[in-house]
Amino acid sequence: MGVAPTEPAIDLPLSPGPSRGTWATAVRRLRRDRAAMATLVVLVVIVTSTLLAPVYASRVAQTDPFRSNLSGTVEIDGSRVPVIRPNPSGLGSTPIGPTFGRHFFLGADTQGRDVAARILYGGRASLIVGVAAALLTCLIATGIGLLAGFTGGTTDAVIFRALDIVWAFPIYLLAIALSTSLLVQGLKIGPVAVDPNSLLLPILIIAVVFVPYVARPVRGEVLAVRQREYVEAAIAQGARRRRLLFKEVLPNVLPSVIVIFPLIIATCILTESALSFLSIGVQPPQASWGTIVNDGQNQLYTRPLVSIAPGLLIAVTILALNVLGDGVRDALDPRAKIRRRKRRARDS
Amino acid sequence: MRYLRPVICSFLLALLVTTLTACGGSSSATGETTTETTTTETAPGDQTTDVTLDSPHRGGTMKVVWNGFGSSIDPGVDYDGNWTLLRITNDGLVAWKRVSGQDGNTLVPNLAEELPIPTNGGLTYTFKVRKGVKFSTGQEVKPSDFKATIERQFKLPGPVASFYAVLLGGAACEASPAAGKKCDLGKGIIADDNAMTLTFKLKHQDADFLQKLALPFAYALPADTSPKETSVTPLPATGPYMIESYKPNVEMVMVRNPEFTQWSRDAQPNGYPDRIEFNLALTPNEGTTQVENGDADWIADQIPTDRLGAISEKYPEQIAINPNPQVYHMVLNTQVPPFDNLKVRQALNYATDRKALVQLWGGPKLAEVTCQILPPNFPSYKPYCPWTKNPGETWTAPDLAKAKKLIAASGTKGMKVVVIGTPDESTTSFDLYFIDLLKSLGYDASRKTLQSSVEYPYVQDSANKAQISRSYWYPDYPAPADFLDIVVGCSGYHPNSTANPNLSMFCDPAIDAKTRAALAKQITDPAAAVPLWTEIDRLTTDAAPWVPLFVASRLDFVSPRIGNFQYNPSVVGGFMIESAWVQ
Numbered sequence: 001m002g003v004a005p006t007e008p009a010i011d012l013p014l015s016p017g018p019s020r021g022t023w024a025t026a027v028r029r030l031r032r033d034r035a036a037m038a039t040l041v042v043l044v045v046i047v048t049s050t051l052l053a054p055v056y057a058s059r060v061a062q063t064d065p066f067r068s069n070l071s072g073t074v075e076i077d078g079s080r081v082p083v084i085r086p087n088p089s090g091l092g093s094t095p096i097g098p099t100f101g102r103h104f105f106l107g108a109d110t111q112g113r114d115v116a117a118r119i120l121y122g123g124r125a126s127l128i129v130g131v132a133a134a135l136l137t138c139l140i141a142t143g144i145g146l147l148a149g150f151t152g153g154t155t156d157a158v159i160f161r162a163l164d165i166v167w168a169f170p171i172y173l174l175a176i177a178l179s180t181s182l183l184v185q186g187l188k189i190g191p192v193a194v195d196p197n198s199l200l201l202p203i204l205i206i207a208v209v210f211v212p213y214v215a216r217p218v219r220g221e222v223l224a225v226r227q228r229e230y231v232e233a234a235i236a237q238g239a240r241r242r243r244l245l246f247k248e249v250l251p252n253v254l255p256s257v258i259v260i261f262p263l264i265i266a267t268c269i270l271t272e273s274a275l276s277f278l279s280i281g282v283q284p285p286q287a288s289w290g291t292i293v294n295d296g297q298n299q300l301y302t303r304p305l306v307s308i309a310p311g312l313l314i315a316v317t318i319l320a321l322n323v324l325g326d327g328v329r330d331a332l333d334p335r336a337k338i339r340r341r342k343r344r345a346r347d348s
Numbered sequence: 349m350r351y352l353r354p355v356i357c358s359f360l361l362a363l364l365v366t367t368l369t370a371c372g373g374s375s376s377a378t379g380e381t382t383t384e385t386t387t388t389e390t391a392p393g394d395q396t397t398d399v400t401l402d403s404p405h406r407g408g409t410m411k412v413v414w415n416g417f418g419s420s421i422d423p424g425v426d427y428d429g430n431w432t433l434l435r436i437t438n439d440g441l442v443a444w445k446r447v448s449g450q451d452g453n454t455l456v457p458n459l460a461e462e463l464p465i466p467t468n469g470g471l472t473y474t475f476k477v478r479k480g481v482k483f484s485t486g487q488e489v490k491p492s493d494f495k496a497t498i499e500r501q502f503k504l505p506g507p508v509a510s511f512y513a514v515l516l517g518g519a520a521c522e523a524s525p526a527a528g529k530k531c532d533l534g535k536g537i538i539a540d541d542n543a544m545t546l547t548f549k550l551k552h553q554d555a556d557f558l559q560k561l562a563l564p565f566a567y568a569l570p571a572d573t574s575p576k577e578t579s580v581t582p583l584p585a586t587g588p589y590m591i592e593s594y595k596p597n598v599e600m601v602m603v604r605n606p607e608f609t610q611w612s613r614d615a616q617p618n619g620y621p622d623r624i625e626f627n628l629a630l631t632p633n634e635g636t637t638q639v640e641n642g643d644a645d646w647i648a649d650q651i652p653t654d655r656l657g658a659i660s661e662k663y664p665e666q667i668a669i670n671p672n673p674q675v676y677h678m679v680l681n682t683q684v685p686p687f688d689n690l691k692v693r694q695a696l697n698y699a700t701d702r703k704a705l706v707q708l709w710g711g712p713k714l715a716e717v718t719c720q721i722l723p724p725n726f727p728s729y730k731p732y733c734p735w736t737k738n739p740g741e742t743w744t745a746p747d748l749a750k751a752k753k754l755i756a757a758s759g760t761k762g763m764k765v766v767v768i769g770t771p772d773e774s775t776t777s778f779d780l781y782f783i784d785l786l787k788s789l790g791y792d793a794s795r796k797t798l799q800s801s802v803e804y805p806y807v808q809d810s811a812n813k814a815q816i817s818r819s820y821w822y823p824d825y826p827a828p829a830d831f832l833d834i835v836v837g838c839s840g841y842h843p844n845s846t847a848n849p850n851l852s853m854f855c856d857p858a859i860d861a862k863t864r865a866a867l868a869k870q871i872t873d874p875a876a877a878v879p880l881w882t883e884i885d886r887l888t889t890d891a892a893p894w895v896p897l898f899v900a901s902r903l904d905f906v907s908p909r910i911g912n913f914q915y916n917p918s919v920v921g922g923f924m925i926e927s928a929w930v931q
Contacts, residue, residue: 068781070704089664090713091903092656110653110708111777183797184806197794279771283797285780298773300633302654 029331036327039320053120069112083112122287130269136207145218163212179280262325405929413635414648423564435920438567444918452916458615470553482607483584491539491546496571503575555870559825600626619926678895686760693892697735699751715898728881761790768817805846828881852893
């Protein structure tokens with residue numbers, strides 16, 4: 001004779017999952033982390049600057065950074081000069097700048113477009129793709145990890161063998177293969193159609209290739225949490241599966257996802273830059289930091305700033321996100337910091 | 349004897365001056381040596397003397413850097429990429445004269461003793477093949493080798509077999525490529541090894557048949573050559589050089605062909621360097637630096653545009669610029685909206701700022717603005733430019749007002765236009781210009797980027813309905829038909845096929861009728877065909893299947909030790925490396 005599980009009479013807080021107090025403590029710890037705070041400031045500056053790209057382009061540089069300006073002129077120090085000046089030898093031409101002034105602060109590219117304005121717009125695209133892809137990756141991976149880890153058995157085996165197939169491909173190879181093929185006709189699944197020039201395409205591609213890398217640790221965490229006493233206590237009290245999943249397991253897995261999130265953003269930005277550098281990510285005339293590095297690689301001799309400036313911004317952003325990620329991890333799991341110190345002491 | 353002394357002194361002085369001049373040429377700037385050709389060393393009319401045998405410049409190793417090396421070292425497969433090299437390793441029955449200047453487009457006999465006069469109403473060509481010419485393997489070249497070579501052409505993959513489909517039996521070979529291994533041109537090519545004669549029989553007249561025989565596809569290979577493409581193993585050579593080794597994307601080495609004896613200085617002169625080493629692994633930027641540092645003698649790739657200014661200012665004497673019949677243009681698909689509307693095609697032609705695009709390419713020294721299909725210095729060319737503010741012979745400025753009026757009248761404003769392009773810097777910059785231009789004319793323009801290997805077949809296939817893309821055409825042979833009948837004519841239009849060179853899908857029956865008449869006239873009275881082709885050029889230009897942009901020149905950057913730089917204008921020409929002195 002089986003006993004049907006019933007809801008507990010009183011809804012007691014069974015799990016020691018992160019409470020409001022836990023989050024507040026984490027934020028307090030994060031605030032005390034000077035390195036994390038410094039990188040947060042750097043990130044805020046970068047994000048704000050890129051958000052102000054249209055203002056910079058229209059008010060300061062007074063140019064459209066997405067339009068060719070081959071025959072254009074600009075007033076510098078009271079005199080009107082061509083944006084692209086033919087070389088005295090009659091062979092080739094030299095774009096203006098860098099003026100380090102209002103117009104063409106970092107100079108113009110071969111199309112006569114303002115590099116500084118393009119870098120700001122490019123940063124928007126890189127950050128949008130990075131954050132959106134990381135969000136999508138974490139959402140899908142958390143769902144898959146929860147389902148597989150909580151259900152177990154055949155479902156777990158099937159899901160993770162499927163993810164193993166994705167895992168088996170080198171990330172960049174898979175991303176390049178997907179981008180190259182999808183750029184021809186775009187993506188069409190039933191009524192859903194994504195244009196090859198849409199930012200959604202690199203977002204989807206990057207999100208998909210990183211899912212196994214987040215889903216696997218999430219599943220591991222779910223398997224560990226499932227064995228905890230408070231989960232067993234909830235099961236003993238007859239808690240339903242949905243309640244177990246969303247009230248007991250998910251809140252205890254979420255900190256791990258939050259720790260991974262900034263690191264995934266960094267990886268997604270890097271991947272987007274790589275794809276765009278290879279001309280299979282963000283498509284011209286749109287710009288991202290990767291496309292601008294690509295634009296500049298043919299001008300390295302005369303105009304190294306075109307490549308160096310977005311390259312530096314990518315490096316700074318990735319570094320900042322990684323340091324912030326470390327800070328978030330230490331804030332949410334202080335024991336991890338102690339473990340790391342112990343390991344260092346042992347190694348030394 | 350006293351009276352003889354001044355005479356002897358004068359003679360010695362003259363000899364000294366002559367010697368000094370010659371030495372100066374060898375070590376001096378490229379620009380100076382371009383005027384000095386190997387042919388000046390031998391008496392005119394002497395067709396057999398090897399001009400390099402006793403020359404002090406004979407010998408040495410030339411080092412070449414070449415990133416954009418062609419797809420194959422098999423003359424039956426490579427299309428355009430390596431022709432300039434295969435030209436000095438192998439030979440056909442006829443060849444373009446191996447000299448600099450426009451004379452380099454003149455057809456001369458090569459392995460044939462003389463150019464044949466077509467008989468049977470232009471349907472039969474009989475050649476007498478030279479005796480005693482040997483492959484690098486030691487085998488003698490026989491007429492049957494040519495027959496086997498053309499048959500092999502049909503057995504190899506690629507669209508090029510159609511060059512010889514005009515032969516009796518050729519169409520059957522072309523139509524069944526799967527059964528190509530059984531291709532028999534017994535009726536189309538009759539080889540008599542004893543009499544050393546070779547007869548080609550055509551299904552119908554082909555005014556350019558001799559030109560087609562000068563292409564590398566018809567270069568003689570031993571009859572027992574495998575019908576499969578050779579990948580790394582060099583094929584037997586007949587020219588002054590043979591390929592010693594080839595590692596794709598790494599290196600290639602050419603050495604002298606021990607069996608070569610110069611039979612015609614016009615068709616295949618002997619070479620000066622003993623050895624030519626090709627570095628195939630360096631990028632154009634690295635290659636430019638190698639030549640700049642004197643570590644390499646010639647970069648076969650185009651110099652990166654951002655280095656043009658510095659290189660041309662620092663090493664002006666090491667730069668050579670020569671005209672090419674290479675026409676850059678935007679292809680407008682005349683079968684799909686909005687470019688199926690003549691007004692739209694005309695509008696885009698009027699609106700294009702060709703001067704800005706010339707500057708984008710590298711400046712007026714590297715490109716000449718054009719509005720028409722045929723390039724300057726090409727047979728039947730007469731300057732014509734309807735797409736400018738003041739229509740006439742030359743382009744002056746874009747006419748945006750006229751363009752906007754035409755667009756308004758076409759009723760196509762607001763339509764979607766996708767520019768098809770490749771990721772390389774040059775194509776991207778042109779595409780971006782046209783996207784902006786199309787937007788300013790009222791279209792919803794965007795770009796589709798395809799990898800280089802995919803882009804051309806994609807645009808070729810009419811099923812893909814590609815609207816607009818940048819392209820260029822370098823003629824296979826110096827004949828107007830190669831432009832007007834193949835690239836923008838009905839003969840080249842093959843719908844739903846990736847073997848379609850007519851990217852505009854343009855086929856006007858009225859123009860086609862005139863083309864047939866010009867082709868027929870070219871066989872019987874070539875001079876009378878010239879004005880016909882000029883008229884066809886104008887009619888096609890008016891129909892605007894292209895936005896012709898400019899005719900690009902070729903820039904070569906060589907090391908200071910290179911002397912006697914010669915440039916041949918034919919499609920298998922370019923810098924004649926065999927004529928260069930490296931010592």
